[in-house]
Amino acid sequence: MSLVEARSLTKKFGDLTAVDAIDFDVAPGESFGFLGPNGAGKTSAMRMIGAVSPITDGSLRVLGMNPAVDGPEIRMRLGVVPQDDTLDTELSVAENLLIYGRYFDLPRPVIRERITELLDFAQLSERRDDKVEPLSGGMKRRLTIARALINQPELLILDEPTTGLDPQARHVLWDRLYRLKQQGVTLIITTHYMDEAEQLCDRLVIMDKGKIVAEGSPRRLIEEHSTREVLEMRFPVGVQEAILDRLDGLAKRTEVLPDRVLLYTDNGDEAAAEATARGLRPESVVVRRSTLEDVFLRLTGRTLVD
């Protein structure tokens, strides 16, 4: 049985169609991602799954129930990590968890036990009685995740979990989420970072303008929609336009971005050598593996982060 099952799921705000008839399933224990740029409809999809935003059209089942009818029952078994931390900054770390636990009607002794466990998990035990206000962005994020786990949810949904965090804080957070995944918690994650999607998601859908444009595991998506390697060349300002016709036949596919040229090929070094042989003198040359970013570019003609 799927934990989440969406068919022609649609969300409209007046004339704007934020989510446009999408289909997807999330299986128990998997970690499922929505990858797409800002405004792709990821947050709207998450809010419908979280049973806080009514669907406009189509059908949606969450944990086998209908969000329009069984909202409180569904939310009882969900953990939600919203894009903004939504913590009570006047309260202490532990008090934030206590209040949240009470919303789930958990008895205080149970909450007290879980606070100790969760703060340990979130690496915040030493800040237990400190106010939330002065905590760093990464700490607040981890506290928000700990709070979302207070009811031991079967399904944890995270909206842009690492947006705005520095690289180190992101890695700490990824590590924590990976542990949850290993404990068997089903995760649904939205992100506009392709590295995050590759790190965390077993399976993902790529969204653009409210629609799903591709679906699969990160690896399969890359295999299907991109080449093994990518040759990136950067030319001095004004030169790029002049040399474009000399790239013909160098690679399976060429993408021209405002600041660089991407050549899709199974052997990047070979293509780079060939470019040099043709007399091209780029300012910088990078050969790398294909990523989900390339898949997105291929499918939508645009980059993920503008």
Add this chain to the structure above:
Amino acid sequence: MAIPAVARVVEAHALVYRRTWRGSVISTFFSPVLYLLAMGIGLGSLVDDGAGVANLGGLSYLAFLAPGLLVATAMQTGAGDGSWPVMAGIKWTKTYHATLATPVGVRDLVIGHLGWVAVRLTFVSVVFVAIMAAFGAVESWAGAWAVVPALLTGLAFSAATTAYAAYLDNDTGLSTLFRFGIVPMFLFSGTFFPISQLPDWLEPLANVVPLWHGVELARSLALGISTTWPPYVHVGYLLAWIVGGTLVAFHTFNRKLRQ
């Protein structure tokens, strides 16, 4: 045993208050003392020496003022608790969004919030009546019933401002509400002088303000005198504001938090 979601929202407010009670408790005690001293006794001695006693139907100014001030204080408490904290929950700290991700629903959230305001109003009003008694401004123990119209008036304003704060997109509307709504009502709704002293064309306007109805009831209960209109009209009018404000708040909360 499962506790209704509304009660859990009230409990959460109480937990937050445990952290922030000091400032509000101090002003709960001090502001009635200051007002009753300055206006009731200071200004009152002038009024009582002049033609005031006749215009107030034989009452001392302190006795006339105190029940009005009680209800006006409840109005300000209720309106205040229904304004910035609501905007913070929706827009600034966004804690309402977090609450609604749990089994708690919009109606639980609104009613729980007003339930907590009722707890605060009861406390503020009981303290106020005790201070009134200390000033000799209450006729008998029965005067303590003046707490009830204070509570109703505070809730009427709190429900309405809660609905309004959830409707607004930013807090400039709240400053405007207080500057051009709450303050004039505080001054001209029978708190400091009978509304019969107002120009004739303004008097009907005072009849519309919930504060006037609360003041009428409180004064009647504190001093054992009769109300201008039948008491059930005053009570019904206040209840209508509470129920109406709550229903509108359901709507504005849904629009802001459940789209």
